[in-house]
Amino acid sequence: METNLLKQLVMASGTSGDEQEIREILYKELVDQADEITFDGLGSFIARKGSRGPKVAIIAHMDEVGFMVKHISADGFILFETVGSWWNQNMLNHRVEIRTSIGKVVGIIGSIAPHALSEADKARPMEHDAMFIDIGADSAEMVREMGVAVGDLVCPEPNFTTLTPDRILGKALDNRAGCALVAELFKRCDNEEMTLYAVATVQEEVGLRGAQTSAEVIKPDIAIVIDTMVAGDTPGFDRTKFPLKLGGGAALALFDKRYIPHQKLKQSLVETANKMDEPLQFCTMKTGATDGGRYNVMGGGRPVVAFCLPTRYLHANASMISRTDYDSLATLLHHFLAEYGEEKHEAICKFI
DSSP states (O other), X not given: OOHHHHHHHHHSOOBTTXXXXXXXXXXXXXXXXXXXXXXXXXXXXXXXXXXXXXXXXXXXXXXXXXXXXXXXXXXXXXXXXXXXXXXXXXTTTOEEEEEETTEEEEEEEOOOOGGGOOHHHHHSOOOGGGOOEEOSOSSHHHHHHTTOOTTOEEEEOOOEEEOSSSEEXXXXXXXXXXXXXXXXXXXXXXXXXXXXXXXXXXXXXXXXHHHHHHHHHHOOSEEEEEEEEEOOOSTTOOTTTOOXXXXXXXXXXXXXXXXXXXXXXXXXXXXXXXXXXXXXXXXXXXXXXXXXXXXXXXXXXXXXXXXXXXXXXXXXXXXXXXXXXXXXXXXXXXXXXXXXXXXXXXXXXXXX
Protein backbone atom coordinates (compact mmCIF):
# COMPACT_ATOMS: atom_id res chain seq x y z
CA MET A 1 0.00 0.00 0.00
CA GLU A 2 1.22 3.47 -0.92
CA THR A 3 -0.06 5.06 2.27
CA ASN A 4 0.83 8.61 1.26
CA LEU A 5 -1.22 8.37 -1.94
CA LEU A 6 -4.19 6.93 -0.07
CA LYS A 7 -3.96 9.70 2.53
CA GLN A 8 -3.91 12.39 -0.17
CA LEU A 9 -7.03 10.93 -1.74
CA VAL A 10 -8.85 10.56 1.59
CA MET A 11 -8.05 14.09 2.71
CA ALA A 12 -9.41 15.58 -0.52
CA SER A 13 -13.02 16.68 -0.95
CA GLY A 14 -15.05 14.78 -3.52
CA THR A 15 -18.79 14.65 -2.97
CA SER A 16 -20.61 13.26 -6.02
CA GLY A 17 -20.54 15.88 -8.76
CA ASP A 18 -17.57 17.71 -7.22
CA GLU A 19 -14.63 15.35 -7.80
CA GLN A 20 -12.08 17.88 -9.12
CA GLU A 21 -9.58 17.48 -6.27
CA ILE A 22 -9.45 13.71 -6.83
CA ARG A 23 -8.95 14.16 -10.58
CA GLU A 24 -6.00 16.46 -9.93
CA ILE A 25 -4.31 14.04 -7.53
CA LEU A 26 -4.68 11.11 -9.91
CA TYR A 27 -3.48 13.18 -12.87
CA LYS A 28 -0.28 14.17 -11.05
CA GLU A 29 0.24 10.58 -9.90
CA LEU A 30 -0.17 8.95 -13.34
CA VAL A 31 0.67 11.57 -15.96
CA ASP A 32 4.24 10.28 -16.29
CA GLN A 33 3.08 6.64 -16.37
CA ALA A 34 0.35 6.92 -19.00
CA ASP A 35 0.48 7.08 -22.77
CA GLU A 36 -2.68 9.15 -22.65
CA ILE A 37 -5.00 10.70 -20.06
CA THR A 38 -8.51 11.71 -21.05
CA PHE A 39 -11.89 12.32 -19.41
CA ASP A 40 -15.42 11.36 -20.30
CA GLY A 41 -18.13 14.00 -20.61
CA LEU A 42 -18.98 13.83 -16.88
CA GLY A 43 -15.36 14.07 -15.77
CA SER A 44 -14.37 10.47 -15.09
CA PHE A 45 -10.59 10.06 -15.19
CA ILE A 46 -9.20 7.68 -17.85
CA ALA A 47 -5.49 6.81 -18.11
CA ARG A 48 -4.27 4.50 -20.88
CA LYS A 49 -1.08 2.44 -21.12
CA GLY A 50 -0.34 0.42 -24.28
CA SER A 51 -2.14 0.13 -27.61
CA ARG A 52 -2.31 -3.56 -28.52
CA GLY A 53 -4.10 -6.70 -27.42
CA PRO A 54 -7.32 -6.84 -25.37
CA LYS A 55 -8.46 -3.65 -23.68
CA VAL A 56 -8.57 -4.19 -19.92
CA ALA A 57 -10.12 -1.58 -17.63
CA ILE A 58 -9.58 -1.43 -13.86
CA ILE A 59 -12.16 0.85 -12.30
CA ALA A 60 -12.90 2.58 -9.00
CA HIS A 61 -15.26 5.43 -8.26
CA MET A 62 -13.76 8.64 -6.88
CA ASP A 63 -16.85 10.32 -5.43
CA GLU A 64 -18.01 10.09 -1.82
CA VAL A 65 -21.35 10.50 -0.09
CA GLY A 66 -21.94 13.98 1.24
CA PHE A 67 -24.42 16.83 1.30
CA MET A 68 -25.59 19.87 -0.65
CA VAL A 69 -26.60 23.29 0.66
CA LYS A 70 -30.30 23.77 -0.11
CA HIS A 71 -31.34 26.74 2.05
CA ILE A 72 -29.77 29.44 4.20
CA SER A 73 -31.98 30.69 7.03
CA ALA A 74 -32.26 34.33 8.05
CA ASP A 75 -30.33 33.62 11.25
CA GLY A 76 -27.42 31.96 9.44
CA PHE A 77 -28.11 28.24 9.65
CA ILE A 78 -27.73 26.00 6.60
CA LEU A 79 -30.26 23.33 5.62
CA PHE A 80 -28.96 20.57 3.39
CA GLU A 81 -29.82 17.61 1.21
CA THR A 82 -28.01 14.29 1.40
CA VAL A 83 -25.99 13.25 -1.66
CA GLY A 84 -25.87 9.47 -1.65
CA SER A 85 -27.11 7.12 1.04
CA TRP A 86 -26.86 8.17 4.73
CA TRP A 87 -28.24 6.87 8.00
CA ASN A 88 -29.48 9.82 10.08
CA GLN A 89 -27.77 8.62 13.23
CA ASN A 90 -24.39 8.86 11.47
CA MET A 91 -24.80 12.58 10.83
CA LEU A 92 -25.47 14.55 14.01
CA ASN A 93 -22.65 16.58 15.58
CA HIS A 94 -20.15 15.69 12.87
CA ARG A 95 -17.82 18.35 11.52
CA VAL A 96 -18.20 19.03 7.80
CA GLU A 97 -16.40 20.95 5.09
CA ILE A 98 -18.26 23.10 2.56
CA ARG A 99 -16.50 23.63 -0.77
CA THR A 100 -17.38 27.14 -1.93
CA SER A 101 -16.33 29.13 -4.98
CA ILE A 102 -13.71 30.96 -2.87
CA GLY A 103 -12.45 28.21 -0.58
CA LYS A 104 -13.52 25.77 2.12
CA VAL A 105 -15.67 26.54 5.14
CA VAL A 106 -15.79 24.27 8.18
CA GLY A 107 -19.04 23.72 10.06
CA ILE A 108 -20.86 21.21 12.22
CA ILE A 109 -24.17 19.41 11.84
CA GLY A 110 -25.94 20.79 14.90
CA SER A 111 -27.32 18.61 17.67
CA ILE A 112 -29.51 19.26 20.69
CA ALA A 113 -27.94 18.82 24.12
CA PRO A 114 -29.47 15.91 26.07
CA HIS A 115 -30.46 18.34 28.83
CA ALA A 116 -33.10 19.76 26.48
CA LEU A 117 -34.56 16.43 25.41
CA SER A 118 -37.27 14.32 26.99
CA GLU A 119 -36.67 10.59 27.35
CA ALA A 120 -39.01 10.02 24.41
CA ASP A 121 -37.03 12.49 22.30
CA LYS A 122 -33.77 10.75 23.16
CA ALA A 123 -35.16 7.43 21.92
CA ARG A 124 -36.43 8.91 18.66
CA PRO A 125 -33.93 9.41 15.77
CA MET A 126 -33.87 12.95 14.44
CA GLU A 127 -35.28 13.34 10.95
CA HIS A 128 -32.93 14.67 8.30
CA ASP A 129 -35.25 17.60 7.53
CA ALA A 130 -34.76 18.89 11.10
CA MET A 131 -30.96 18.97 10.80
CA PHE A 132 -28.82 21.97 9.94
CA ILE A 133 -25.19 22.99 9.51
CA ASP A 134 -23.77 25.68 11.78
CA ILE A 135 -20.73 27.61 10.48
CA GLY A 136 -20.77 30.19 13.26
CA ALA A 137 -22.65 32.81 11.24
CA ASP A 138 -25.32 35.05 12.75
CA SER A 139 -27.23 35.89 9.56
CA ALA A 140 -27.82 34.84 5.98
CA GLU A 141 -25.74 37.82 4.89
CA MET A 142 -22.80 36.61 6.97
CA VAL A 143 -23.10 33.12 5.45
CA ARG A 144 -22.94 34.66 1.98
CA GLU A 145 -19.95 36.79 2.98
CA MET A 146 -18.17 33.60 4.03
CA GLY A 147 -18.68 32.33 0.47
CA VAL A 148 -21.40 29.75 1.06
CA ALA A 149 -24.18 29.56 -1.52
CA VAL A 150 -27.14 27.31 -2.26
CA GLY A 151 -25.86 24.39 -4.33
CA ASP A 152 -22.44 24.18 -2.69
CA LEU A 153 -21.37 20.62 -1.96
CA VAL A 154 -20.37 19.41 1.49
CA CYS A 155 -18.40 16.42 2.77
CA PRO A 156 -17.38 15.18 6.22
CA GLU A 157 -14.29 16.96 7.53
CA PRO A 158 -11.24 15.06 6.20
CA ASN A 159 -9.55 12.63 8.57
CA PHE A 160 -6.98 9.85 8.17
CA THR A 161 -5.36 7.74 10.90
CA THR A 162 -3.26 4.58 10.98
CA LEU A 163 -4.68 2.85 14.04
CA THR A 164 -2.47 -0.25 13.99
CA PRO A 165 -0.01 -1.67 11.47
CA ASP A 166 -3.02 -3.29 9.77
CA ARG A 167 -6.01 -0.97 10.35
CA ILE A 168 -6.62 2.37 8.65
CA LEU A 169 -9.40 4.77 9.65
CA GLY A 170 -10.42 7.60 7.37
CA LYS A 171 -13.04 9.59 5.52
CA ALA A 172 -14.18 8.36 2.11
CA LEU A 173 -12.28 5.07 2.06
CA ASP A 174 -15.35 4.22 -0.04
CA ASN A 175 -13.88 4.49 -2.53
CA ARG A 176 -10.56 6.33 -2.32
CA ALA A 177 -9.03 3.01 -1.30
CA GLY A 178 -10.13 1.65 -4.67
CA CYS A 179 -8.72 4.70 -6.48
CA ALA A 180 -5.35 4.28 -4.76
CA LEU A 181 -5.27 0.59 -5.65
CA VAL A 182 -6.16 1.27 -9.29
CA ALA A 183 -3.35 3.84 -9.49
CA GLU A 184 -0.84 1.44 -7.91
CA LEU A 185 -1.77 -1.37 -10.30
CA PHE A 186 -1.50 0.95 -13.30
CA LYS A 187 2.01 2.02 -12.28
CA ARG A 188 3.19 -1.53 -11.55
CA CYS A 189 1.75 -3.23 -14.62
CA ASP A 190 4.17 -3.73 -17.52
CA ASN A 191 2.39 -6.04 -19.93
CA GLU A 192 2.75 -5.12 -23.59
CA GLU A 193 0.25 -7.81 -24.63
CA MET A 194 -2.75 -5.75 -23.53
CA THR A 195 -3.99 -2.17 -23.37
CA LEU A 196 -4.59 -1.15 -19.77
CA TYR A 197 -7.01 1.55 -18.65
CA ALA A 198 -7.08 3.00 -15.14
CA VAL A 199 -10.49 4.57 -14.59
CA ALA A 200 -11.77 6.69 -11.69
CA THR A 201 -15.47 7.29 -12.20
CA VAL A 202 -17.66 10.14 -11.00
CA GLN A 203 -21.13 10.07 -9.44
CA GLU A 204 -21.22 6.38 -8.53
CA GLU A 205 -23.00 7.12 -5.26
CA VAL A 206 -25.93 8.71 -7.08
CA GLY A 207 -26.54 6.08 -9.76
CA LEU A 208 -23.32 4.69 -11.33
CA ARG A 209 -23.34 7.58 -13.78
CA GLY A 210 -19.63 7.84 -14.48
CA ALA A 211 -19.44 4.09 -15.01
CA GLN A 212 -21.95 4.38 -17.82
CA THR A 213 -20.25 7.31 -19.55
CA SER A 214 -16.69 5.98 -19.18
CA ALA A 215 -17.70 2.52 -20.43
CA GLU A 216 -19.18 4.15 -23.53
CA VAL A 217 -15.95 6.07 -24.14
CA ILE A 218 -13.48 3.23 -23.55
CA LYS A 219 -15.45 0.21 -24.75
CA PRO A 220 -13.10 -2.18 -22.90
CA ASP A 221 -12.95 -5.89 -23.61
CA ILE A 222 -13.03 -6.81 -19.90
CA ALA A 223 -13.54 -4.76 -16.75
CA ILE A 224 -12.37 -5.27 -13.16
CA VAL A 225 -14.13 -3.06 -10.63
CA ILE A 226 -12.62 -2.29 -7.21
CA ASP A 227 -14.92 -0.98 -4.48
CA THR A 228 -15.76 -1.50 -0.81
CA MET A 229 -18.45 -3.54 0.93
CA VAL A 230 -19.89 -3.90 4.41
CA ALA A 231 -17.76 -5.83 6.91
CA GLY A 232 -20.01 -7.64 9.37
CA ASP A 233 -17.34 -8.36 11.98
CA THR A 234 -18.53 -5.91 14.65
CA PRO A 235 -21.26 -6.36 17.28
CA GLY A 236 -24.85 -6.34 16.01
CA PHE A 237 -24.44 -7.95 12.60
CA ASP A 238 -26.01 -11.11 11.25
CA ARG A 239 -22.87 -12.85 10.03
CA THR A 240 -24.87 -14.99 7.62
CA LYS A 241 -26.02 -11.89 5.76
CA PHE A 242 -22.79 -9.94 6.25
CA PRO A 243 -19.96 -12.50 6.31
CA LEU A 244 -17.01 -10.26 5.47
CA LYS A 245 -14.33 -9.53 8.04
CA LEU A 246 -11.32 -7.26 8.07
CA GLY A 247 -8.08 -9.14 7.54
CA GLY A 248 -9.75 -12.10 5.86
CA GLY A 249 -8.78 -11.09 2.33
CA ALA A 250 -10.49 -9.11 -0.38
CA ALA A 251 -14.08 -10.00 -1.29
CA LEU A 252 -15.24 -11.13 -4.69
CA ALA A 253 -18.78 -9.82 -5.24
CA LEU A 254 -21.06 -12.59 -6.45
CA PHE A 255 -24.19 -10.51 -6.85
CA ASP A 256 -25.58 -7.03 -6.43
CA LYS A 257 -28.84 -5.56 -7.67
CA ARG A 258 -27.29 -4.60 -11.03
CA TYR A 259 -24.46 -7.07 -11.51
CA ILE A 260 -23.53 -10.74 -11.62
CA PRO A 261 -19.89 -11.53 -12.43
CA HIS A 262 -18.89 -13.13 -15.71
CA GLN A 263 -18.42 -16.75 -14.68
CA LYS A 264 -15.26 -17.55 -16.67
CA LEU A 265 -13.56 -14.32 -15.63
CA LYS A 266 -14.54 -14.96 -12.02
CA GLN A 267 -13.22 -18.52 -12.16
CA SER A 268 -9.94 -17.41 -13.71
CA LEU A 269 -9.38 -14.94 -10.88
CA VAL A 270 -10.34 -17.49 -8.22
CA GLU A 271 -7.85 -19.94 -9.72
CA THR A 272 -5.17 -17.24 -9.71
CA ALA A 273 -5.87 -16.52 -6.05
CA ASN A 274 -5.67 -20.21 -5.17
CA LYS A 275 -2.42 -20.63 -7.08
CA MET A 276 -0.89 -17.65 -5.28
CA ASP A 277 -2.35 -18.63 -1.90
CA GLU A 278 -4.07 -15.26 -1.61
CA PRO A 279 -7.21 -15.38 0.58
CA LEU A 280 -10.57 -14.53 -0.92
CA GLN A 281 -13.92 -13.86 0.71
CA PHE A 282 -17.25 -13.87 -1.12
CA CYS A 283 -20.24 -11.60 -0.68
CA THR A 284 -23.58 -10.51 -2.09
CA MET A 285 -25.40 -7.17 -1.84
CA LYS A 286 -29.12 -6.81 -2.59
CA THR A 287 -29.53 -3.18 -1.52
CA GLY A 288 -26.74 -1.50 -3.47
CA ALA A 289 -24.60 -1.74 -6.58
CA THR A 290 -21.06 -1.22 -7.82
CA ASP A 291 -19.84 0.25 -11.09
CA GLY A 292 -19.90 -3.31 -12.40
CA GLY A 293 -23.63 -2.76 -12.86
CA ARG A 294 -22.95 -0.41 -15.77
CA TYR A 295 -19.75 -1.83 -17.23
CA ASN A 296 -21.49 -5.17 -17.69
CA VAL A 297 -24.21 -3.86 -20.01
CA MET A 298 -23.01 -0.75 -21.87
CA GLY A 299 -22.01 -1.04 -25.51
CA GLY A 300 -23.11 -4.63 -25.93
CA GLY A 301 -21.63 -5.86 -22.64
CA ARG A 302 -18.38 -7.50 -21.63
CA PRO A 303 -16.94 -9.81 -18.95
CA VAL A 304 -16.96 -7.93 -15.64
CA VAL A 305 -15.96 -8.86 -12.11
CA ALA A 306 -16.07 -6.71 -8.97
CA PHE A 307 -13.78 -6.97 -5.96
CA CYS A 308 -14.54 -5.21 -2.71
CA LEU A 309 -12.43 -4.35 0.32
CA PRO A 310 -14.28 -5.29 3.52
CA THR A 311 -15.03 -1.99 5.27
CA ARG A 312 -16.46 -1.07 8.64
CA TYR A 313 -18.69 2.00 9.11
CA LEU A 314 -19.51 2.71 5.47
CA HIS A 315 -21.24 5.96 4.50
CA ALA A 316 -20.26 7.80 7.67
CA ASN A 317 -17.67 10.42 8.58
CA ALA A 318 -14.96 7.74 8.87
CA SER A 319 -14.62 4.07 7.96
CA MET A 320 -12.03 1.35 8.48
CA ILE A 321 -10.15 -1.05 6.20
CA SER A 322 -7.37 -3.62 6.55
CA ARG A 323 -3.98 -3.07 4.94
CA THR A 324 -3.66 -6.85 4.64
CA ASP A 325 -6.81 -7.05 2.49
CA TYR A 326 -5.65 -4.16 0.33
CA ASP A 327 -2.17 -5.60 -0.27
CA SER A 328 -3.55 -9.08 -0.96
CA LEU A 329 -5.91 -7.75 -3.63
CA ALA A 330 -3.11 -5.67 -5.15
CA THR A 331 -0.90 -8.78 -5.39
CA LEU A 332 -3.68 -10.90 -6.91
CA LEU A 333 -4.68 -8.38 -9.56
CA HIS A 334 -1.10 -7.47 -10.43
CA HIS A 335 -0.34 -11.12 -11.13
CA PHE A 336 -3.53 -11.57 -13.17
CA LEU A 337 -2.83 -8.48 -15.26
CA ALA A 338 0.80 -9.44 -15.82
CA GLU A 339 -0.28 -12.72 -17.44
CA TYR A 340 -3.28 -11.45 -19.40
CA GLY A 341 -3.09 -11.65 -23.18
CA GLU A 342 -4.98 -12.60 -26.31
CA GLU A 343 -5.03 -16.35 -25.62
CA LYS A 344 -6.45 -15.99 -22.11
CA HIS A 345 -8.88 -13.35 -23.31
CA GLU A 346 -10.26 -15.57 -26.08
CA ALA A 347 -10.73 -18.44 -23.63
CA ILE A 348 -12.65 -16.24 -21.19
CA CYS A 349 -14.89 -14.64 -23.81
CA LYS A 350 -15.78 -17.78 -25.76
CA PHE A 351 -19.36 -18.88 -25.04
CA ILE A 352 -19.53 -21.96 -27.27
